[in-house]
């Protein structure tokens with residue numbers, strides 16, 4: 001039975017269908033030679049920053065993941081889709097310092113009456129062959145296994161939960177009490193884009209997101225540097241312990257953390273690694289960087305990814321996907337170290353889960369011009 005879209009959504013969670021069978025602690029240091037220094041633009045718009053946003057200066061940087069590592073899900077050299085490291089320039093922009101919170105999303109919903117994808121009953125015509133009784137609103141929820149399992153089938157720890165949506169991130173029995181400052185989750189791409197439009201913002205391109213995440217550093221593994229635990233302290237909300245059954249929560253958080261629980265990177269951004277995945281505006285394909293390099297001599301300027309009809313995921317042909325970045329509280333060196341800053345993720349636009357959120361950016365008027 002072909003179970004499309006949200007019924008097959010669990011296949012699309014966590015790094016697609018690449019599986020790591022042998023983990024190695026610690027990430028492989030980037031091959032420094034592949035990276036040229038980040039060169040920031042110096043112009044900055046006049047006036048105060050929009051509330052909750054920080055200025056990302058833009059400039060030129062080396063985009064991509066250099067090292068073949070066994071730690072990124074899929075096994076050896078699964079950062080292939082983040083190669084080659086290549087030179088990219090982006091304009092400056094404002095960016096939300098944190099992921100969008102439940103509190104902020106609630107204001108949007110209260111102001112607009114917006115109903116998210118996970119709250120809508122799936123339409124029979126979008127799900128041919130699926131029995132009517134299965135066409136119920138809901139979302140994907142991570143559920144730890146009882147014990148150690150082979151990491152070859154994400155269906156062991158993901159389930160489709162009727163009634164799971166942004167108001168009930170883990171299902172009908174869960175709610176948002178005390179979670180006002182947690183990132184909103186269970187949002188599909190169009191939900192995130194609708195919020196952004198309402199806020200007078202937009203979703204970041206993948207290049208903007210990576211430039212921002214690197215925080216002015218050059219070719220580092222993480223937004224803060226090359227050490228996973230600088231000074232012996234966890235710098236992001238990821239998974240410690242044995243995935244997917246024993247969450248040691250050594251960083252203090254089993255699930256998503258209130259935004260801003262960890263230090264900022266060089267640009268004042270929190271949680272650009274871990275916590276929740278973040279939607280980017282680009283459509284995904286694994287060879288996009290190679291295509292851009294082939295098409296553009298020298299520096300690639302303000303790339304925005306392939307057209308929708310060019311989107312391709314070899315792990316799920318026929319399903320167009322959007323880029324996701326940053327990894328989540330479920331990422332671990334043993335399974336999915338997508339908190340490595342140059343690495344990429346992807347997901348079907350209609351598919352939310354309880355470890356996927358977003359943040360927005362806003363374009364600035366050119367320096368010297370009035371808005």
Ligand SMILES: [Ca+2]
Nearest residue numbers: 237238251253
């Ligand atoms: Ca954690």
